[in-house]
Amino acid sequence: GQWWVVMAAVALGYVALIFLLGVFPTGLIGFLPAILFCAIPLAALAYAAGGAWKAIFRPLRGIDFVWMVVFYVLTFIVTMIVGFITIIFLPYDTNPAGAIIAEASQLEKILFFFKAAIQLLGEELFTILPFLAILTWLVSSRGMSRTAAIALSALAVGIIFAVVHLPTYQWNYGQALVGLVPIRLVLLLPYIVTKNI
Numbered sequence: 061g062q063w064w065v066v067m068a069a070v071a072l073g074y075v076a077l078i079f080l081l082g083v084f085p086t087g088l089i090g091f092l093p094a095i096l097f098c099a100i101p102l103a104a105l106a107y108a109a110g111g112a113w114k115a116i117f118r119p120l121r122g123i124d125f126v127w128m129v130v131f132y133v134l135t136f137i138v139t140m141i142v143g144f145i146t147i148i149f150l151p152y153d154t155n156p157a158g159a160i161i162a163e164a165s166q167l168e169k170i171l172f173f174f175k176a177a178i179q180l181l182g183e184e185l186f187t188i189l190p191f192l193a194i195l196t197w198l199v200s201s202r203g204m205s206r207t208a209a210i211a212l213s214a215l216a217v218g219i220i221f222a223v224v225h226l227p228t229y230q231w232n233y234g235q236a237l238v239g240l241v242p243i244r245l246v247l248l249l250p251y252i253v254t255k256n257i
Contacts, residue, residue, distance in 0.1 A: 062108035063193040069104030070189050073097045073182065074224065086168060094175050097182035101189055116188065118256040131250045138246045142239055150234045181257075183221075187244060188251050191217045210252060218244040 073096060080093035106113040164172060191213050198209035222240040229235050251257060 063196060066101065066104045066108050066189055067193055070101045070186055073100035074186060076100060077179070077182065087171070090171065091175050091178065094178040094182060097179060098185060101182075101185045105189065116251075116255075116257045118254070120256075124254060124256065127250060127254055131246070134249075135243070135246050139243055142242050146235055146239045150238060151232065184247075184251070184257050186224075187217045187221055187248055188257060190220065191248060191251075214245055214248055214252070215241075217248065218242075 077093045077097040080096065084090045084092050102113065105116075109115075194213040194216050195209050198204040198212060199206055202209075204212070218241040219237070221244040222236040225240055226233065226236050229239075
């Protein structure tokens with residue numbers, strides 16, 4: 061039941077982001093959608109887990125900096141391969157954020173990147189919290205082995221992540237699924253390995 065509260069908050073945070081981006085597209089008030097995208101799921105996690113909600117934010121250890129480099133390189137390689145496959149074999153659409161950045165003033169560009177950093181944290185929460193919920197359900201309620209449950213949970217959230225990005229890519233299913241699912245799996249891998257967002 062507590063996981064359902066968290067999942068509802070993840071969905072609500074996403075709805076707040078999508079709805080309010082159009083209402084508050086620029087300026088300092090433009091940070092509100094990204095902040096709510098993070099704050100709503102975190103508030104629900106704190107409600108459901110109490111003080112244990114901080115377990116997804118562990119202190120950094122020396123080895124974590126090594127992992128950062130490893131996963132940066134892995135993400136770069138996978139992104140290049142997936143991008144190459146998408147460009148060669150699939151019709152593709154560009155992310156409209158590129159055009160927005162190109163036409164923005166210097167101040168708007170700075171604000172955009174700070175806002176994007178908050179929104180990227182929200183995207184990690186949007187992936188990790190459902191991953192943990194599905195993993196818990198598969199292991200506890202369905203009796204699945206942990207390894208199989210991790211793989212299936214990761215694939216499920218990868219597909220969810222791709223589907224919610226369909227409007228960004230003009231409902232291009234091939235680009236969203238082929239392009240985003242593998243990249244999201246690679247971006248989830250650091251959490252699976254380190255248990256640290």
